[in-house]
Amino acid sequence: MARFTLPRDLYHGKGSLENLKNLKGKKAVIVVGGGAMKRGGFLQRAEDYLKSAGMEVMLIEGVEPDPSVTTVMNGAAKMIEFGPDWIVAMGGGSPIDAAKAMWIKYEYPDCTFEDMCKVFGIPELRKKAHFCAIPSTSGTATEVTAFSIITDYDKGIKYPIADFEITPDVAIVDADLAETMPQKLTAHTGMDAMTHAIEAYVSTANCDYTDPLAIHAIEMIQADLVKSYNGDMDARDRMHNAQCLAGMAFSNALLGIVHSMAHKTGAVFADLGAHIIHGAANAMYLPKVIAFNAKDETAKKRYGVIADYMHLGGANDDEKVKLLIDYLRAMNDKLNIPHCIKNYGADSFPTEQGFVPEEVFLERLPAIAANAIGDACTGSNPRQPSQEEMEKLLKCCYYDTEVDF
Numbered sequence: 058m059a060r061f062t063l064p065r066d067l068y069h070g071k072g073s074l075e076n077l078k079n080l081k082g083k084k085a086v087i088v089v090g091g092g093a094m095k096r097g098g099f100l101q102r103a104e105d106y107l108k109s110a111g112m113e114v115m116l117i118e119g120v121e122p123d124p125s126v127t128t129v130m131n132g133a134a135k136m137i138e139f140g141p142d143w144i145v146a147m148g149g150g151s152p153i154d155a156a157k158a159m160w161i162k163y164e165y166p167d168c169t170f171e172d173m174c175k176v177f178g179i180p181e182l183r184k185k186a187h188f189c190a191i192p193s194t195s196g197t198a199t200e201v202t203a204f205s206i207i208t209d210y211d212k213g214i215k216y217p218i219a220d221f222e223i224t225p226d227v228a229i230v231d232a233d234l235a236e237t238m239p240q241k242l243t244a245h246t247g248m249d250a251m252t253h254a255i256e257a258y259v260s261t262a263n264c265d266y267t268d269p270l271a272i273h274a275i276e277m278i279q280a281d282l283v284k285s286y287n288g289d290m291d292a293r294d295r296m297h298n299a300q301c302l303a304g305m306a307f308s309n310a311l312l313g314i315v316h317s318m319a320h321k322t323g324a325v326f327a328d329l330g331a332h333i334i335h336g337a338a339n340a341m342y343l344p345k346v347i348a349f350n351a352k353d354e355t356a357k358k359r360y361g362v363i364a365d366y367m368h369l370g371g372a373n374d375d376e377k378v379k380l381l382i383d384y385l386r387a388m389n390d391k392l393n394i395p396h397c398i399k400n401y402g403a404d405s406f407p408t409e410q411g412f413v414p415e416e417v418f419l420e421r422l423p424a425i426a427a428n429a430i431g432d433a434c435t436g437s438n439p440r441q442p443s444q445e446e447m448e449k450l451l452k453c454c455y456y457d458t459e460v461d462f
């Protein structure tokens with residue numbers, strides 16, 4: 058028995074932001090990030106559309122990348138004071154995820170962050186507000202997913218909140234918003250989307266409903282991500298849809314240990330100035346995890362199917378897995394993303410010796426591995442790693458060495 062949940066309405070295509078005019082309610086709060094939406098004029102337009110729908114509008118601005126528990130709690134306090142019946146979150150994954158967590162706290166002021174992190178343990182929402190999400194990056198697909206990622210900076214750990222209760226009611230996928238993305242953001246979010254689609258396809262929770270979404274997303278991302286990175290705006294527009302399809306797949310099929318490892322390495326070296334950006338972490342770890350998971354026969358076959366859809370050739374599944382890994386590594390090169398943590402340098406570009414020194418990595422490795430095993434995304438990975446295997450895998454992700462176990 059399984060469940061497949063998506064937003065009730067999804068508006069897509071350039072100009073679809075205008076559908077905000079059709080929301081029905083009295084008060085709307087708009088949650089945004091650091092200014093990209095304001096600079097592009099999208100925040101003003103959203104505000105105008107909501108006002109033309111007869112709503113009073115309040116803004117919560119300045120949600121930081123990888124939002125903190127504090128940001129969530131402060132935003133929720135503002136919502137409790139204002140009393141919106143619509144929460145409209147606009148921007149990258151960060152403001153939308155923060156708004157989802159604020160929504161929980163707004164509806165249940167006694168709910169603590171620890172309560173929120175109980176997987177599929179969120180009480181019934183929509184007693185106070187409905188939720189509309191409008192993405193401006195082409196990657197997280199949080200506009201259609203049951204997830205929100207919040208960082209506890211005291212612990213240096215990202216926690217996924219997971220429950221279909223936080224799947225938005227309305228998603229507006231308007232490619233105009235993604236056209237202002239700089240190259241690096243395009244690369245990282247695009248590889249995040251590729252990872253979502255591949256992990257969803259090989260997840261133990263995959264099903265007939267999620268497979269076609271994952272496969273089509275993979276085909277589209279293969280065709281369009283590098284072009285989008287190089288400034289082709291038609292490809293950029295298609296990537297906005299592709300990432301959303303990948304999100305529909307993984308929200309219902311779940312993910313795997315690429316994400317577990319990305320969640321647990323993203324903030325843990327922040328004291329060294331090394332914030333490992335989510336999409337870059339995924340891009341580095343994905344080829345390693347494919348090699349690890351391919352020891353599972355079912356996963357190997359599924360990677361083979363992906364390679365077939367990508368027209369990579371190969372006479373048998375072993376060859377197809379190898380070709381898939383090579384292809385993804387070549388994509389990283391074209392997108393200027395390093396292959397391993399050791400080479401992860403300033404601005405996330407490849408460099409000889411990156412932010413994270415070997416001794417610090419090795420010292421923190423046992424804890425990172427244990428945390429990654431405990432991450433909510435590990436349960437649906439096709440192969441369950443032991444502590445020893447996870448440490449070995451993370452070492453391969455640090456040194457860019459071959460996974461042969």
Ligand SMILES: NC(=O)c1ccc[n+]([C@@H]2O[C@H](COP(=O)([O-])OP(=O)(O)OC[C@H]3O[C@@H](n4cnc5c(N)ncnc54)[C@H](O)[C@@H]3O)[C@@H](O)[C@H]2O)c1
Pocket residue numbers: 090091092093121122123124148149150151152154193194195196197198199202203204205206215234235236237238239242246249335336
């Ligand atoms: N909820 C989910 O299902 C899910 C899935 C994957 C990742 N995540 C989380 O989402 C976060 C990452 O989100 P993200 O990759 O979308 O980036 P982000 O929201 O963190 O934004 C990154 C930067 O890009 C800027 N930006 C956003 N849109 C822009 C645009 N159109 N033009 C110019 N600049 C723009 C932002 O202002 C910010 O400075 C991470 O915390 C990650 O863990 C969530």
Ligand SMILES: [Zn+2]
Pocket residue numbers: 197249250253316335339
């Ligand atoms: Zn992701």
